[in-house]
Amino acid sequence: MNLQTSIVYLPRPAAKYPGCYPMHFEKRLREILETDDYLHLFAGMATTGLRVDINKNVSPNTIADVHSLPFADNSFDGAMADPPYTPEFARDLYDCEYPKWNMWTLEMLRVVRTGGKIAIMQNYIVPRLPGCDFEEIITILLRIKQYPKIVTVQKKIYGTNGRSKYRKGVTDLPMFMCTPMEEKDE
Numbered sequence: 001m002n003l004q005t006s007i008v009y010l011p012r013p014a015a016k017y018p019g020c021y022p023m024h025f026e027k028r029l030r031e032i033l034e035t036d037d038y039l040h041l042f043a044g045m046a047t048t049g050l051r052v053d054i055n056k057n058v059s060p061n062t063i064a065d066v067h068s069l070p071f072a073d074n075s076f077d078g079a080m081a082d083p084p085y086t087p088e089f090a091r092d093l094y095d096c097e098y099p100k101w102n103m104w105t106l107e108m109l110r111v112v113r114t115g116g117k118i119a120i121m122q123n124y125i126v127p128r129l130p131g132c133d134f135e136e137i138i139t140i141l142l143r144i145k146q147y148p149k150i151v152t153v154q155k156k157i158y159g160t161n162g163r164s165k166y167r168k169g170v171t172d173l174p175m176f177m178c179t180p181m182e183e184k185d186e
């Protein structure tokens with residue numbers, strides 16, 4: 001597997017919204033997803049792509065619940081998602097239910113065309129999605145004492161017309177070589 005890895009340092013937040021992106025992150029999205037035609041799920045105060053959020057106060061392009069997206073199959077060339085990271089964050093920061101991973105990721109897969117890239121931001125590497133391959137892992141270092149954010153980028157390799165399924169017991173953790181640190185004799 002040819003998995004790209006990188007580490008970037010983006011210490012400043014882009015907005016005052018809780019859990020918002022680091023400043024300058026969105027500028028890289030076009031390059032990461034290799035398209036401008038992407039769906040932006042859990043958009044919050046994001047400014048790019050077709051922004052979907054359940055909270056009307058963040059002025060998304062589409063107010064919708066990610067568990068049931070109002071778009072046809074294969075509508076977008078890519079997708080970016082930045083969900084609440086824990087049930088506590090969902091409740092305390094956004095006053096919502098913690099999104100159901102299996103449901104919203106399959107919805108996202110349904111509306112992205114085969115060959116499209118999907119990026120998910122979390123504090124860890126997220127599992128491989130059905131029909132996808134890992135492409136890139138980007139670690140974003142933030143300020144002192146803040147957990148890093150990790151963007152897992154995957155490519156939709158085959159489409160199943162919205163009938164993708166998670167197989168029980170399949171972990172599919174990515175195996176990749178990190179750049180080894182140079183060993184020096186003192």
Ligand SMILES: C[S@@+](CC[C@H](N)C(=O)[O-])C[C@H]1O[C@@H](n2cnc3c(N)ncnc32)[C@H](O)[C@@H]1O
Nearest residue numbers: 019020021042044045046053054055065066082
């Ligand atoms: C981590 S924040 C996103 C922050 C965003 N990246 C930014 O830079 O502002 C998560 C967002 O998910 C939204 N959200 C939570 N549950 C949702 C759901 N079921 N459907 C759509 N949006 C949801 C919340 O309203 C919140 O704006």
